[in-house]
Amino acid sequence: MCFKTTDLYDQYLETVQVAAPLFRDYGGRRRFSGQIVTLKAFEDNTYLKAAFETDGRGKVLVVDSGGSLRCAMMGDVMASLAAEHGWEGVIIHGCIRDSVDVAKVDIGVKALATTPRKTVKRGQGTSGIPLAFADVTFRPGEYLYADEDGIVIASVALL
Template sequence: MKTTDLCDQFPDRVHVCEIFFQSFGKRKMFSGEIYTVRVFEDNVLVKQALETIPAGSVLVVDGGGSKKCALLGDRLAGIAVNRGLSGIIVHGCIRDSADIAQLDIGVLALGTNPRKSRKEGKGETNIPVSFAGVDWEPGHYVYVDEDGVIVASEQLVLGE
């Protein structure tokens, strides 16, 4: 579903993300139920979430906007593809961007950094996080395409 159509039909039910993320995955349009992880320069919980959240969902990673290392690379993105996830949104950086561009998944991030993250397992999962002017609540829905990113508290269906 196009974000423009959803904004037009549900203007009071959608929240538009204020940051323009870069798109790295092969899928430019994706949507799904939100699952969250809050970490800082440590991606252990990102991997755990990718291995456990349901197919069709979107993992939202609040990395605090850090650009000092990558929170996602081709191996973790491959886990998401193999498990049938719809996409990953990283408020931080990724690496292996050329490889991720070949994977059938949506991946948004602030940019790239070749440095890998720490592996300490620190952070929180499945909690509300806020960045880019949006509250990302587990169980809410995100819709992404070339025009932007929007969040709604419920699954939206055009023509309702």
Template structure:
């Protein structure tokens, strides 16, 4: 990938939402992008699993886990499932576990923290909603860009070949 969020901000800052700091990288891909798919849930990763079982087609799954720091919503097994099914990455307003194994996967994972406890399995949650955290609204179908400098959301894909160089 030939882009950086800093360059995207230079070229299109008026058209972007820029996330507040607070999320950290856990996956093997520090830079990832794609159309947004969303989930809203709390301490239950059943819907994360069932969503990652579907074709990702290069999308980024944005999970509003309510910011819970009490259990993990993603671990290495679900990370491997995401890779097998073509998901570009996950942005999680919550925790992950198996962070060393996640760091070896060719997958973007951007989350609040790591926590060893797995989540509950109650089958609760919603998909396809606009969710909001880190000062950003994530709407299904819009584009997310994540790298070492942060996270951006754009209404549509940006023409990355025209970004300025500094």
């Protein structure tokens, strides 16, 4: 994948959104992009697993877990599941776990932090809605570009 978020910003300036620098890289890919799929789920990863069981080719899952640092929304098993189904990456407004093993999986993963505690499965969540965090709005169907320098969001494909 040949792009740099800095170059995309320089070329498109204020026609793109730039996420606040809240996220750390955890996945085996540092650079990834795709069409946005959204999920809002607070401290419950039931719907996250279900999303990763679908075809994710050309897509990035954006998960709003309310910025919770109390439990991890995904670990190495889910990262592997996502990679098996072709997901380009995942952005989690929350935590992950198993970070050493997640780093070995060929998928982009950005999250706030790590914690060993897993979620409770209550079967709660909402998908396909706009999500607002990190000073931007992630809309389903828009395009996300992520690398070591950050996250850029565009309403149309830039590449």
